[in-house]
Amino acid sequence: MTEVTEPEPSDSLKTFGAALQAFREHTRLTQEALAPQMQYSAHYLASIEQGRRFPSDEFIERAEAALDARGVLRKAARQLSRKQGLAAWFLQWAGLETQAISLDTYESRLIPGLLQTEAYARVLFRGQLPPLSDEQIDAQLAARLERQRLLRERPNTAFSFILEEHLFLRRTGGVEVTRALIEHVLEVVELRNVEIQVMPLVREEHAGLAGPIQLLETPEHQWLGYCEGQRTGQFVADPKEISVLHMRYAKLRSQALTPEDSRGLLTRLRGAL
Template identity: 40%
Template sequence: MAVDNEGAARGSHTTGGADGTPWEPDWDDEYAPVVKAAGRQIKLWRESAGLTQQELGDAIGYSLGMVSAVERARRLPHPEFLGKADEVVGAGGKLAAMKKDVEEARYPKKVRDLARLEAEVVEMGGYNNHNIHGLLQTEEYARALFNMRRPAHSEDDLERYVAARMARQEIFKRRPTPTLTFVQEEATLRRPLGGRMVLRQQLEHLLEIGRLRHVEIQVMPLDREEHAGMGGQLQVLKLRDGTAVGYCESQLNTRVVSDPKEVQVLELRYGIIRAQALSPRESLAFIEKLLGEIT
């Protein structure tokens, strides 16, 4: 009979990034049952194999505290945790099969909601006025953005948000490829968030992405006397089923716009914004010029 060490002292050090993302249960979160089910299954398979939490941890390179926290749904297991545990307890792939769902649970709910919409788009347009659009950000730029948020994020939350943002960029590799357009304010291309080297790498990344056949990046110059985007940043997403939605983000809230009349307003504004901005070719030349000015 296996002895459960949940009451034993927790190890404070683990290997290989073993300390997974803290999980704060949210009963409105659809992934809460997934995380709890994963913990229960790990415990059941461990006990069936006749292993204590300490013995499982030793076998897969994770601390006793980590194994205990995962089984109690207080920590999210890394994919590596699930894969190794699957082999050690002889689960035949049943634990490893949970990798995708548990990995998605790692991301904040509002990010998952947006990523779910982006996974369905055939055409998307985004206008950003104070930083580079999330789908266009380098990891260093994204980390700098989240690092300067106030109140400050914890280290765990910071890494969770960065990972979620980077995961969304799979949209560029999707087949069939969606049509993606972006309009960036000139100010966002000049502001050295994270430092000048981070900005340089970010501009280089924009040039690389902007040359993809299904992507168009445009710049809204500071000298424009007419500007339809003064109401703030926006996104318009056209989905596979033929519907369209908008997505707006403010200081403390994000909102999915589904009312057809409101979506039509956002589409109109975005169309005018694109017409007022530099053309995609002019914009890439403009970004190259800015890149040359960074020393």
């Protein structure tokens, strides 16, 4: 998933965070005291107050109620545009990710952002066209690494990834970058809430030839999809379309190697480098 276009200053996020902090302090609540009332972690609350994370609609409504903000936070949220390092079209999806109870990802173009190493991500950013400045690369890298905290901060969220074998055989960034990437993926797969399957290079039947698939289940058990193009992204909420994506993802799971066999393949690929 490539959330890497046109970073803008995060002034609007910082302004919203400052307003949130002011209301919290006015009620004489610490972050540790307010977070449980809103059913969020203190770390998540701190990230938003510091302007480092885009608040979801649900967060804004809970903050309004808990702090009796009288609509001020809603108005401030309308001024939020882009989070530094994240493409405009990706913002809503990124916000939903922080609340999801399950996330399914099939990727055929590049290693998903949640699984990338810093070195691998930096190679991708340096290869962007039009070229990015050093400041833009640093901003996007920081956003990506921050987003990766989801894997460990949400142990009750089920993460499923199906990755094409050729993504590792391509050796993006060279042998050392690829070796470190495989080692990182092998470490991540040890997390109980993460499942990774590899689609073998030779596969006579393949349900994912139409492109990558992103599926997400909300706490209200609503399923949403996300499709990304070269410079655009689109949400999928139509139940009929979601049903099609579910069928394809289920078929991909049956066509890919099992998690155990995938781990074995990655270990062999690492050894061959």
